[in-house]
Amino acid sequence: MNYPTRQQTFTWQDPLVTAEIGGSLGGLEHLKRIRDGELPAAPILSLMNGRLVEVSEGRVVFEAEPAEYHYNPVGNVHGGFAATLLDSAMASAVYSRLPVGVGSTTLEIKINYVRPLTATTGLIRCEGTVIHLGTTTATAEGRLTDSSGKLYAHGTTTCLLLRR
Amino acid sequence: MNYPTRQQTFTWQDPLVTAEIGGSLGGLEHLKRIRDGELPAAPILSLMNGRLVEVSEGRVVFEAEPAEYHYNPVGNVHGGFAATLLDSAMASAVYSRLPVGVGSTTLEIKINYVRPLTATTGLIRCEGTVIHLGTTTATAEGRLTDSSGKLYAHGTTTCLLLRR
Amino acid sequence: MNYPTRQQTFTWQDPLVTAEIGGSLGGLEHLKRIRDGELPAAPILSLMNGRLVEVSEGRVVFEAEPAEYHYNPVGNVHGGFAATLLDSAMASAVYSRLPVGVGSTTLEIKINYVRPLTATTGLIRCEGTVIHLGTTTATAEGRLTDSSGKLYAHGTTTCLLLRR
C-alpha cells in the first residue's frame, strides 16, 4: 500500500490517579478540578482532541475539534467521535449531581447523527444535561453543535447509580 | 499538575483516497481490500488500536485491544471505545451487502454496556451482522466479546441507503 | 380461572378515511382537524384513552388517562401505554412541519421509563417536539408528565421523510 501516511502523537496522564482522588470528592468538585487542569482528564479525550470547558450542576460542556485522524473510510468523521463526546458529556452531567460516595455507570447510550462532521467543521461544542435523577438510575441528553449553533448529533443515556 | 504523563504515536493513511476508490467498488470488495491491507482503514481505527479481520456478506469482525489511552476518568475504558468499534462493525456489515453505486449513512446507534473493559481485558472481537436490508434503510446489530466469548457490549444501528 | 373480570367498549372511526383526506392537506392542517374533531383520530388512541389537544408547528400535545386495562401483570401500567403516546406525539410533531405531498414513517423509537404510571396517576400530558428536520430524515423528542409536571417517561424518534 503506497498511500500518504500521517502521524500524530497524543499525551495523557495516568487515569487511575484521577479516579482515586475523584472518589473522595463529589462529582461536581471532581469535574471542576478536571476542567481547571488540576486533575487529569480522560485519556480518550486527548485522542478526541477535546477538553471539558464548562461544569455546573446537571450540565457540562466539552469542546473538541474533529481532525483527519477521526475519519471513517467513506470520507467524513467516524460516528465514534460524536458518540465518545456525547457519552462524556451526558455521563458527566449526571456525575455533576452526585454527592461523595455515589458513582455512576453508563448502561446505554443512543446517538442520532443528523449532519456529517468533517475536518473543516472547526471547534464543536458538546453539551450534556440531566433529564432525570432518581435514587438508582439517571437519564441525560446531549447535543453536539458547531460554533454557529448548527446541530450535528444528539443523544440520550441511561446511567445506574452506585452507592459505595 | 504533576501526574505521570504518557504518550503514544498513531499513524494512519489519507482517508479520502480510500473513500474515492471505494466508490467504484461494491461494499464487500471495498471492505475485503481494507481487510487485506490493500486500501487504508479508517484512521480512527488506528486510535482504537483495532483492525478489520473478517468480511463476508452481511457480517464483519473487527479486533481491537483496549489500552490506557482509551480510559475515562473513573478507572476503566471509556464507552466511546466500544461505541466506535460497534458503529464500525454494524455500518460495515450493512455496507458489505451494498452494490456499486449504493452508499450508506448511519442515522443512529444504540449501545448497551454490560461489563467494563480495562487495559487487561486483552484482544476483543466486535462482530456486526445485518438484521434487515430494505431499499431505503437497513438495520444491523453488533456484539463485543473477549477471547473467551464473554459479552461486554452490544448494539443496534439504523442506516439510510443512498443511491448515487 | 375465577378472577374478577372487567370489560370496556371502545369506539373509533374508519382510519383510512382520515388517511386519504390527510394526503391532500399539509401535516399541520391535518393534525388541527383531528384535534378539532373534524377528522377521525388514530383508533389506537381510543384504546389509550387519549386525545390530541394541542398542535403547533413542530410541537404537539396529547392527553390521556391511564386505566386498569393498560396494566401489565406486575401491578402497574404497561410500558406500551407510554410508548404508544410518545410515538404518537413525536411522529405528529414531525408531521406538523411537513407540507402537502410529504409524508413520514417512523424508523425507530427509544423510550426511557423513569417512574411507574398507575390507574391513579390521573390525566397525563405527552408532548412531542421536533429536534431536527432535514430533507430525508427528521428526529424528535417527547416527554410524558402528570398534571404537576412530574416526568414519567421520555423518548426520541427517527423518521424517514417520503416525498410522494
Add this chain to the structure above:
Amino acid sequence: MNYPTRQQTFTWQDPLVTAEIGGSLGGLEHLKRIRDGELPAAPILSLMNGRLVEVSEGRVVFEAEPAEYHYNPVGNVHGGFAATLLDSAMASAVYSRLPVGVGSTTLEIKINYVRPLTATTGLIRCEGTVIHLGTTTATAEGRLTDSSGKLYAHGTTTCLLLRR
C-alpha cells in the same frame, strides 16, 4: 364528523391479583401459569389482541393479530402495537430467568420498524430473548415476524433487577 364508526369490547381480569400471586412464584412459573390460563394475563394484551404462547428459560413468544383498532391516522398499524408486544416479550424473557424474590423493571426500550403492519398481515409472532443477565441489570432483544417469518420490527431493552 360523519365517518363510519366501529366499536369493540375487550375483557380482562384484575391485574393486581396476578401481580400478588406472581410475587410468590419465580418468573418462569408465573409466566407458565399465565400461558396456561391459570393466572390472568396483562390487560393491555387483550387490547393488543394477543396472548402468551411459549415460555422457556430466557425466551418467550407472544402471538397477536393486528386489527383496524390498532391503526394510526395514516393508514396502517400504529407503532405502539409493535412496541407493546416487543416490550412484553423482552421483559418477560428477562423475567423468565428471575428466581422468587427478584423482580424487574424496564428502564428503556428501543424499537426499529422495518415494514408496516396492516389489518391483513394476520397472526404475528413476537419473540423475546435474553442477551445479558447480570446481578443488577439485564438486557434482552425481540423480533416481530409474520407467519412466513418476515420481519416487521425488532428491539432491545434494558431492565433493572429488584431484589426484594
